[in-house]
Amino acid sequence: MESFGSIECFVRSAEGGSFAEAARHLSLTPAAVGKSVAKLEARLGVRLFQRSTRRLTLTEAGKLFLEEVSGSLTTIQNAVANLASAEGRPVGTLKVSMGTVFGNRYVVPLLAEFMRRFPDISPDWHFENRQVDLIGQGFDAAIGGGFELPQGVVARKLSPAHRVLVASPDYLARRLPVHAPEDLSRCLGILIRSPQTGRVRTWQLTGPEREQRPLVLKPRMTMSDSEAACCASAQGLGIALVSMPMAVPFLDSGALVRVLSDWYVDDGNISLYYAEHKLLPGKTRAFVEFIIEQFAEQKLGQRFSAI
CATH class of the missing domain: 3.40.190.290 (D-Maltodextrin-Binding Protein; domain 2)
Incomplete structure (x- = not known):
């Protein structure tokens, strides 16, 4: 069986387009990521990337391998994270993107209640008025409107x-x-x-x-x-x-x-976006359900409607 770490290095390198981007995501050095991918290629007996000084490009074998392993990798990581939760409670860093003014006005005021319910979750919230690459940049969720819906991402409507x-x-x-x-x-x-x-x-x-x-x-x-x-x-x-x-x-x-x-x-709609997984991480599920509940309780959907 191939090393889980080597496969993760391959997937993150493919998503980020470079060993350096994968290294930032995995808290490793680019050299360590490159070495791990090279070992994986040697064990598989195929070249997964065409390497240049500027960017990595997947070979045909690399594209096929990525399709086979990326979904399973995420499912395994989510399962491990959920099992590692403190006493069954959601745990971990929650990386979320939202608009600057919208987030400060309507989401940040919910933070104290969210932390009271889920004390083992550590918010890592990014305030930016643009669409982020939810999967490629490692975000757990995003809140916004008018976003294109990439493959593998789902949207839950919060309000018009x-x-x-x-x-x-x-x-x-x-x-x-x-x-x-x-x-x-x-x-x-x-x-x-x-x-x-x-x-x-x-x-x-x-x-x-x-x-x-x-x-x-x-x-x-x-x-x-x-x-x-x-x-x-x-x-x-x-x-x-x-x-x-x-x-x-x-x-x-x-x-x-x-x-x-x-x-x-x-x-269109203001929606809550997150990656579609068979096994959603507990921290992401907790955030999604909490935000939907709070928007309903505060009737923000009605307040944001012009009709």
Whole structure:
């Protein structure tokens, strides 16, 4: 039987594209990883990688071997982790990615209760407004919206990802009334620029009868963050289209009000993402179930809905 450690070195090298990336994941040196993979190749009698100075490339034999062993490796690791749990409780480092403002506002406040229930889990939470490579970067879970769903990853819906038009009461008091989407063309707009692409997206508004209308505002400024757009709009600088989780505190305080309250943008769902395994690690299962429970108890799905 081949060494479990050698097979893990091979799989992590294939996922990361280099011995150095695998070494960081496994807390080894690149030389140790390379030596372990070379021994595995010698025992199997085939070359698994084509090596270059810049990157590793799987051979045909390597691709076939990776397909055969990667799923089983994860299942074995999860089984070992679950058996190693302290007195049957979930244990280990929990690596999770989430949006900066969303995470700080809605997830971090749950941390004390989560730690009370699962004291043997050590959170390693990353706050970043981008999609991470859940499997390749070793994340246990991620929370976000509008993510592509890679193979081997599942999504559990937490709430709708709706966007709404907001403005300060003062701004609206100084302008002609806005009764229909067509009236927005004469209003100053605080536009959102994608931090990933640098482009200002175009949006279609959805009405009470599910009809669609283009969103057209007079560009006044651009922001790459919904909360920043809310803050600018609260100063009476224009109308902004922002995500509901960012808008909720401003709407609750009265600093902002909805414009065309029957109209919104449907941007999919805010979901909890994690790798699909036959045997999910106890720490990941505990986190998934806890977050779903808390979102239901706090009715965040309803609060984030524009309907």
